[in-house]
Amino acid sequence: MDFLSKKQEFIFRNSKDAIVRVHVMQVGSTPYDIWIEGKMKKYRDCVTLLEKALVDFDRSDLPPIIVVANKKIETGGISSYNHVDDVIYFNSFYHTQERIDHVIDEGTFAAQDLSGIIRHELGHKLHWDAVKRFYRAHKSKYNNIEEAKHDLDAPVGELCSKSIQSR
Ligand SMILES: [Zn+2]
Numbered sequence: 189m190d191f192l193s194k195k196q197e198f199i200f201r202n203s204k205d206a207i208v209r210v211h212v213m214q215v216g217s218t219p220y221d222i223w224i225e226g227k228m229k230k231y232r233d234c235v236t237l238l239e240k241a242l243v244d245f246d247r248s249d250l251p252p253i254i255v256v257a258n259k260k261i262e263t264g265g266i267s268s269y270n271h272v273d274d275v276i277y278f279n280s281f282y283h284t285q286e287r288i289d290h291v292i293d294e295g296t297f298a299a300q301d302l303s304g305i306i307r308h309e310l311g312h313k314l315h316w317d318a319v320k321r322f323y324r325a326h327k328s329k330y331n332n333i334e335e336a337k338h339d340l341d342a343p344v345g346e347l348c349s350k351s352i353q354s355r
Contacts, residue, residue, distance in 0.1 A: 189232050190216040196223065198254055200270050200277065203263040210256050221252040230283040231255055237288065238278065241302035250306075251313055255280050266291050269309040271316035276309045 192214040202208050212223035215235055220242050224231040234255045242250065251274045258264065258281035266288070268277045282288050288302050299305045323336035330336040 189218075189235065191224075191227065192216045198273060198275065200273070202261055203265060203268075206262070208260045210254065210260055212254055212256070219247065220250065222255065223252060224255045225257055225260075225280065230280050233283040234278060234280050237283070237285065237302060238306075241306055244303045245306070245310075249310065251275050253278055267305055267309055269312035269316070271313075271319075274313070274316075276306070276313075 195211045195213050197209060197211055199207060199209050210225055212225050215222045215224060218235060218239055220239060222235055222238060224235065238253060238255075251269075253276045255278045258279050261268070261277065261279045264279070264281065266279050266282045269275075270277060282291065288305075291297075292299055292301065292305075297305050297308050299308060319333060319337045319340055322340045323330060323333045326336060330339075
Protein backbone atom coordinates (compact mmCIF):
# COMPACT_ATOMS: atom_id res chain seq x y z
CA MET A 189 0.00 0.00 0.00
CA ASP A 190 1.57 3.32 -0.90
CA PHE A 191 0.87 6.69 0.63
CA LEU A 192 1.00 10.11 -0.89
CA SER A 193 3.40 11.81 1.44
CA LYS A 194 1.93 15.30 1.72
CA LYS A 195 0.03 15.42 5.00
CA GLN A 196 -3.18 17.32 5.44
CA GLU A 197 -4.61 18.63 8.66
CA PHE A 198 -8.27 18.25 9.55
CA ILE A 199 -9.88 19.84 12.57
CA PHE A 200 -13.20 18.75 13.98
CA ARG A 201 -15.24 18.83 17.15
CA ASN A 202 -15.59 15.30 18.50
CA SER A 203 -18.51 13.74 20.31
CA LYS A 204 -17.23 15.07 23.65
CA ASP A 205 -17.12 18.55 22.13
CA ALA A 206 -13.32 18.71 22.15
CA ILE A 207 -11.52 20.31 19.21
CA VAL A 208 -9.38 17.64 17.61
CA ARG A 209 -6.62 17.97 15.04
CA VAL A 210 -5.57 15.05 12.90
CA HIS A 211 -2.73 14.83 10.39
CA VAL A 212 -3.52 12.36 7.68
CA MET A 213 -1.97 11.10 4.47
CA GLN A 214 -3.80 10.00 1.38
CA VAL A 215 -3.66 6.36 0.37
CA GLY A 216 -2.19 6.21 -3.12
CA SER A 217 -2.87 2.62 -4.07
CA THR A 218 -6.67 2.80 -4.05
CA PRO A 219 -9.19 4.25 -6.49
CA TYR A 220 -11.00 5.84 -3.52
CA ASP A 221 -10.28 9.08 -1.70
CA ILE A 222 -9.15 7.59 1.63
CA TRP A 223 -6.84 9.28 4.15
CA ILE A 224 -5.26 7.62 7.18
CA GLU A 225 -3.66 8.85 10.37
CA GLY A 226 -0.94 6.19 10.53
CA LYS A 227 0.71 3.40 8.58
CA MET A 228 0.03 0.66 11.14
CA LYS A 229 -1.71 -2.53 10.13
CA LYS A 230 -5.06 -1.46 11.63
CA TYR A 231 -5.21 1.49 9.21
CA ARG A 232 -4.29 -0.68 6.24
CA ASP A 233 -6.94 -3.20 7.29
CA CYS A 234 -9.53 -0.41 7.47
CA VAL A 235 -8.65 0.62 3.92
CA THR A 236 -9.13 -2.97 2.73
CA LEU A 237 -12.53 -3.23 4.46
CA LEU A 238 -13.62 0.15 3.10
CA GLU A 239 -12.54 -0.73 -0.44
CA LYS A 240 -14.72 -3.85 -0.28
CA ALA A 241 -17.68 -1.83 1.02
CA LEU A 242 -17.29 0.98 -1.52
CA VAL A 243 -17.52 -1.12 -4.70
CA ASP A 244 -21.32 -0.65 -4.51
CA PHE A 245 -21.02 3.13 -4.85
CA ASP A 246 -20.46 5.62 -7.61
CA ARG A 247 -17.08 7.13 -6.72
CA SER A 248 -18.23 10.65 -7.58
CA ASP A 249 -20.92 10.42 -4.85
CA LEU A 250 -18.38 9.71 -2.13
CA PRO A 251 -16.71 12.40 -0.03
CA PRO A 252 -13.17 11.73 1.22
CA ILE A 253 -13.02 9.16 4.03
CA ILE A 254 -10.64 10.03 6.85
CA VAL A 255 -9.59 7.09 9.05
CA VAL A 256 -8.64 8.32 12.51
CA ALA A 257 -7.69 6.89 15.90
CA ASN A 258 -10.44 5.81 18.30
CA LYS A 259 -9.18 8.22 20.97
CA LYS A 260 -9.78 11.18 18.64
CA ILE A 261 -13.45 10.27 18.15
CA GLU A 262 -13.87 9.52 21.89
CA THR A 263 -17.19 7.72 22.14
CA GLY A 264 -16.25 4.67 20.12
CA GLY A 265 -18.63 5.46 17.25
CA ILE A 266 -17.73 3.86 13.95
CA SER A 267 -18.26 6.78 11.57
CA SER A 268 -19.47 10.34 11.29
CA TYR A 269 -20.17 12.77 8.45
CA ASN A 270 -18.67 16.25 8.88
CA HIS A 271 -20.44 18.90 6.81
CA VAL A 272 -17.83 21.62 7.35
CA ASP A 273 -15.11 19.71 5.51
CA ASP A 274 -17.48 17.39 3.64
CA VAL A 275 -15.72 14.24 4.78
CA ILE A 276 -16.66 11.00 6.51
CA TYR A 277 -14.59 10.19 9.58
CA PHE A 278 -14.05 6.49 10.14
CA ASN A 279 -12.83 5.07 13.45
CA SER A 280 -9.76 2.83 13.02
CA PHE A 281 -10.95 0.74 15.98
CA TYR A 282 -13.21 -0.95 13.41
CA HIS A 283 -10.40 -2.60 11.49
CA THR A 284 -11.79 -6.15 11.65
CA GLN A 285 -14.95 -7.65 10.21
CA GLU A 286 -15.83 -8.96 13.71
CA ARG A 287 -15.86 -5.44 15.19
CA ILE A 288 -17.95 -4.11 12.31
CA ASP A 289 -20.38 -7.03 12.65
CA HIS A 290 -20.67 -6.29 16.36
CA VAL A 291 -21.63 -2.63 15.81
CA ILE A 292 -24.17 -3.73 13.18
CA ASP A 293 -25.69 -6.21 15.65
CA GLU A 294 -26.18 -3.34 18.09
CA GLY A 295 -28.53 -1.91 15.46
CA THR A 296 -27.74 1.82 15.66
CA PHE A 297 -27.54 2.07 11.88
CA ALA A 298 -30.27 -0.26 10.62
CA ALA A 299 -27.47 -1.41 8.31
CA GLN A 300 -26.62 -4.93 7.17
CA ASP A 301 -22.96 -4.30 6.50
CA LEU A 302 -20.28 -1.63 6.14
CA SER A 303 -21.80 -0.51 2.81
CA GLY A 304 -25.02 0.21 4.71
CA ILE A 305 -23.13 2.28 7.26
CA ILE A 306 -21.45 4.31 4.49
CA ARG A 307 -24.88 4.74 2.85
CA HIS A 308 -26.19 6.10 6.16
CA GLU A 309 -23.39 8.70 6.25
CA LEU A 310 -24.10 9.57 2.61
CA GLY A 311 -27.67 10.28 3.69
CA HIS A 312 -26.30 12.90 6.08
CA LYS A 313 -24.15 14.31 3.28
CA LEU A 314 -27.13 14.61 0.91
CA HIS A 315 -29.10 16.36 3.64
CA TRP A 316 -26.26 18.84 4.29
CA ASP A 317 -25.74 19.37 0.54
CA ALA A 318 -29.41 20.44 0.38
CA VAL A 319 -28.95 22.70 3.42
CA LYS A 320 -25.90 24.34 1.79
CA ARG A 321 -27.82 24.99 -1.46
CA PHE A 322 -30.75 26.41 0.50
CA TYR A 323 -28.43 28.63 2.55
CA ARG A 324 -26.64 29.93 -0.56
CA ALA A 325 -29.99 30.75 -2.16
CA HIS A 326 -31.30 32.57 0.94
CA LYS A 327 -28.11 33.96 2.45
CA SER A 328 -29.54 37.39 3.25
CA LYS A 329 -32.22 35.80 5.48
CA TYR A 330 -29.87 33.94 7.82
CA ASN A 331 -26.93 34.71 10.09
CA ASN A 332 -25.43 31.26 9.60
CA ILE A 333 -26.00 27.88 8.02
CA GLU A 334 -27.42 26.37 11.23
CA GLU A 335 -30.31 28.86 11.11
CA ALA A 336 -30.96 27.95 7.50
CA LYS A 337 -30.86 24.25 8.41
CA HIS A 338 -33.38 24.84 11.16
CA ASP A 339 -35.85 26.33 8.67
CA LEU A 340 -35.21 23.71 6.04
CA ASP A 341 -35.66 20.90 8.58
CA ALA A 342 -38.91 22.38 9.90
CA PRO A 343 -42.01 20.29 9.21
CA VAL A 344 -43.42 20.95 5.74
CA GLY A 345 -46.67 22.36 7.16
CA GLU A 346 -44.76 24.99 9.11
CA LEU A 347 -42.77 26.04 6.05
CA CYS A 348 -45.97 26.29 3.99
CA SER A 349 -47.74 28.49 6.50
CA LYS A 350 -44.66 30.71 6.71
CA SER A 351 -44.52 31.22 2.95
CA ILE A 352 -48.24 32.01 2.94
CA GLN A 353 -47.75 34.59 5.69
CA SER A 354 -44.92 36.29 3.83
CA ARG A 355 -47.05 36.86 0.75
ZN1 LIG B 1 -26.32 9.26 11.56
